Amino acid sequence: MSVTAWESTLPALPRPAFEMHDRFEEVIELGLSGADYAILFHLAARMQTGNRVAINQRAIAAAIRVSPETVRRSLSVLRATRLLLSPDEGLSVINPVYLVHNIAERSQLVKAFGNIDVVRGVRAARRTRPMPRRGHLALVSSR
Amino acid sequence: MSAVPARMQGLAIFDPGSGEYAPVVEIRRRYAYPSGSYRTFSDEAEQLLPYGLSGLEWNLFVRLLMTHSSGKFEKVVISEIAAKEHSDPANVSRALTLLVQIGAVIKGEKEGRSYCYMVNPLLGFRGPGVLHHEVYNAHARALADPETVTRPRTATRSKRKEA
Numbered sequence: 652m653s654v655t656a657w658e659s660t661l662p663a664l665p666r667p668a669f670e671m672h673d674r675f676e677e678v679i680e681l682g683l684s685g686a687d688y689a690i691l692f693h694l695a696a697r698m699q700t701g702n703r704v705a706i707n708q709r710a711i712a713a714a715i716r717v718s719p720e721t722v723r724r725s726l727s728v729l730r731a732t733r734l735l736l737s738p739d740e741g742l743s744v745i746n747p748v749y750l751v752h753n754i755a756e757r758s759q760l761v762k763a764f765g766n767i768d769v770v771r772g773v774r775a776a777r778r779t780r781p782m783p784r785r786g787h788l789a790l791v792s793s794r
Numbered sequence: 795m796s797a798v799p800a801r802m803q804g805l806a807i808f809d810p811g812s813g814e815y816a817p818v819v820e821i822r823r824r825y826a827y828p829s830g831s832y833r834t835f836s837d838e839a840e841q842l843l844p845y846g847l848s849g850l851e852w853n854l855f856v857r858l859l860m861t862h863s864s865g866k867f868e869k870v871v872i873s874e875i876a877a878k879e880h881s882d883p884a885n886v887s888r889a890l891t892l893l894v895q896i897g898a899v900i901k902g903e904k905e906g907r908s909y910c911y912m913v914n915p916l917l918g919f920r921g922p923g924v925l926h927h928e929v930y931n932a933h934a935r936a937l938a939d940p941e942t943v944t945r946p947r948t949a950t951r952s953k954r955k956e957a
Contacts, residue, residue, distance in 0.1 A: 661823040664927055665836035665916060675833075676860055679853050688852035689843045696840055716844040 668696040670754045677769055678749055681732055684774075689715045690725045691734060695745055698752040702760055703742040724775045731772030736764065821934050822916075824927035833859055839917040842898060850881060851889045855898055858911060859918040865929030867902030867910035900933075 683691070693715055694704045706726065712719045729735040734750075737743040746767055747760035847855070857875065862868045872890070876883040890911070893899040898917055902910035913920075915930040 659823070661821055664822045664824065664930060665838040667834040667919075668837045668839065669835055671833040671835070671856075671860070673833075673860070675856065679856055679860075683849055683852070685846060685848040685852055688849065688856075689847070692835060693840070693843055696835070696837065714843065716846070 669698055670751050672749055672751070672757070675749050678732075678734065681769060681771055683728065683732075684725070686715075686717050686721050687725045687728050689717070690722060691729055691745075691750075694735070694743075695750045698745055698750075699742075700752065701756070702745045702747045702750070702752055704745060705742050706737075724777075727775045728772045732769050733767050734769055736767070821931050822927060833918070833920040835859075835918050836916060842896070842917065845896060847892075848889070850879060850885060851892060853879060854886065854889050855893055855913070855918075858899060858913050859920060862911070862913060862920065864913065864915055864918075864920045864926070865933060867900075867912045869905045869908050870911045871908050 690711055693711055694706065698704050708719055708722045708726070712722045717725075726735065730737055734746050735743055736746060744764065746769070747757055747764060748766060749769070751757045751760065842855075854875065857878075858870070870890070872883050872886050876886045879886060890899065894901045894911075898914055900912045900914055902912060904910075912933075915926070915933055919926050919929070921929070
C-alpha cells in the first residue's frame with residue numbers, strides 16, 4: 652500500500668472553525684463569563700464570509716445547553732463589549748479585529764468596519780418575579 | 795468533580811490505572827490549511843461548549859492557546875496566571891485540573907516547581923498551518939509509546955488527609 656493510500660484511510664485533522672488575532676488578549680481582560688465565551692465561540696464557529704452570522708437564540712440555547720434567558724443576557728454583554736456588532740438590518744457581524752472567519756480577509760474587514768476596540772460591558776440585570784401589589788393583602792385581611 | 799459527559803468521551807478516555815482521563819490519540823491525515831501563522835479553534839473544539847466551563851476556565855484555555863507554541867509542553871506558573879487573572883492560585887489550579895481531565899489541555903512533566911502543559915492540538919492550534927498535522931501526529935506517536943507518556947500525578951486530597 653502506498654503512503655498516499657495509507658494516509659487516505661486516516662481520519663482527517665479537524666477543520667479550522669475560526670482564527671484569532673493576537674489582540675484577543677484584550678478580550679481575556681474583559682472578564683467574560685463562561686456563557687459569554689461559549690456563545691461567542693458558538694457564533695464564531697458559524698461565521699460566514701465577511702464575519703456575518705445569523706443569531707437564533709433558541710438554537711444557541713439548545714446547542715450550548717443554557718437557558719434562553721442566559722443567551723439573551725450574554726448576547727447583550729457581547730454587544731455592549733463590541734465583540735458582536737448588530738446592525739439595524741441584516742446579519743450580525745463578529746468584530747473582525749479579534750476573530751475572523753478567514754485570516755486573509757482580516758485587513759479588508761477591519762478597513763470596512765473600522766478598528767473597533769472592545770470595552771468593558773455591563774451585564775444586564777436579572778429579570779425579577781413581579782411582586783404583588785402593595786395593599787392587596789391588606790385589603791383582603793381587613794374584611 | 796463532575797463526570798465527563800457523553801459528548802466529551804471522544805476527546806478523553808478514562809484510564810482506570812491512573813484514575814485520570816487521558817486524551818485519545820490517533821494519527822490524523824493532513825488538512826489543507828491556508829498558508830500563514832495563526833491561532834485557530836478547530837471545529838472539534840465546539841464539543842467544549844456544552845460542558846459549561848466557567849469564565850476562568852475559558853480564560854485559561856484561551857491564554858494557553860495564545861501564549862504557548864503548539865506541540866510543545868511549556869511551563870505554567872500558576873501564581874503568575876493567578877496574578878494576571880486577579881484570582882486565587884487554588885482556583886487557577888482547579889480550573890487547570892478540569893481542563894486536563896476533559897482533555898482540552900495535556901499535562902506534561904514537572905519542571906522545577908511547576909508542571910508543563912500543552913493545549914490539545916486537536917482543539918486549538920497556534921503556528922503555521924502547514925505544521926498542524928506534523929505537530930498533532932508527533933504528539934500522537936509520543937503518547938502511543940508508553941515510555942514517553944507522562945501520567946499526571948495521582949495524589950488526591952483524600953490521600954493527603956489519610957497521611
